[in-house]
Amino acid sequence: ILNVEQSPQSLHVQEGDSTNFTCSFPSSNFYALHWYRWETAKSPEALFVMTLNGDEKKKGRISATLNTKEGYSYLYIKGSQPEDSATYLCALFLPGGSNYKLTFGKGTLLTVNP
Amino acid sequence: KAGVTQTPRYLIKTRGQQVTLSCSPISGHRSVSWYQQTPGQGLQFLFEYFSETQRNKGNFPGRFSGRQFSNSRSEMNVSTLELGDSALYLCASSLLRGRGDTQYFGPGTRLTVL
Numbered sequence: 001i002l003n004v005e006q007s008p009q010s011l012h013v014q015e016g017d018s019t020n021f022t023c024s025f026p027s028s029n030f031y032a033l034h035w036y037r038w039e040t041a042k043s044p045e046a047l048f049v050m051t052l053n054g055d056e057k058k059k060g061r062i063s064a065t066l067n068t069k070e071g072y073s074y075l076y077i078k079g080s081q082p083e084d085s086a087t088y089l090c091a092l093f094l095p096g097g098s099n100y101k102l103t104f105g106k107g108t109l110l111t112v113n114p
Numbered sequence: 115k116a117g118v119t120q121t122p123r124y125l126i127k128t129r130g131q132q133v134t135l136s137c138s139p140i141s142g143h144r145s146v147s148w149y150q151q152t153p154g155q156g157l158q159f160l161f162e163y164f165s166e167t168q169r170n171k172g173n174f175p176g177r178f179s180g181r182q183f184s185n186s187r188s189e190m191n192v193s194t195l196e197l198g199d200s201a202l203y204l205c206a207s208s209l210l211r212g213r214g215d216t217q218y219f220g221p222g223t224r225l226t227v228l
Contacts, residue, residue: 004156031213032213032214034216034217036219042221043117043118043204043218043219043220043221043222044204044206044219045219046216046217046218049213049214049215049216051213051214089156089157091157093213100145100162100164100169100170100211101147101159101162101170101172102147102157102159102206102217103159104149104156104157104158105156106155106156107156
């Protein structure tokens with residue numbers, strides 16, 4: 001069974017704070033990692049797809065890094081805003097054929113207080 | 115470009131009944147995946163269809179089935195509903211099946227089994 005672990009489970013920060021959370025996965029079993037943001041009552045929204053060790057991706061105030069050798073990815077949010085409140089999911093992508101699928105972690109619930 | 119659509123958005127059924135959920139992918143996308151989310155669980159992979167063929171199946175009983183049509187629209191069917199089938203069912207589409215292909219999610223169908 002492939003385990004994708006996310007920590008912390010939930011996080012409360014004040015508006016303006018910067019924050020980060022972690023996604024851990026078996027380092028021997030890497031093909032690609034996806035990050036999603038899921039706001040309440042909306043569809044999960046793709047943030048990043050990361051495929052190479054050392055990848056760094058950025059979208060506005062959100063960025064992510066990837067270390068496939070040690071099996072983790074960090075998601076950073078700079079200067080959190082109330083609209084950043086959402087569940088952040090990471091998912092490990094397994095390659096094609098019968099294994100094509102995303103295996104998701106349980107997510108980190110971020111609440112940004114104004 | 116229109117996003118992934120799912121119908122219906124909400125459904126209430128009783129135990130023993132069957133249900134069919136529909137997913138229309140983004141135009142041009144050929145892969146459709148289905149996921150189940152229940153409280154306390156992450157998104158669990160159900161199955162994936164590509165070019166009208168089921169390419170991968172998750173660890174769910176045979177009561178869960180699906181199909182994909184020539185226009186890439188997909189349906190999933192759950193027969194003999196059980197209380198534990200109450201969940202949010204999400205579908206996601208992607209252009210192809212490559213590791214860098216982003217999966218785009220629909221808003222989900224909330225199924226309640228009484």
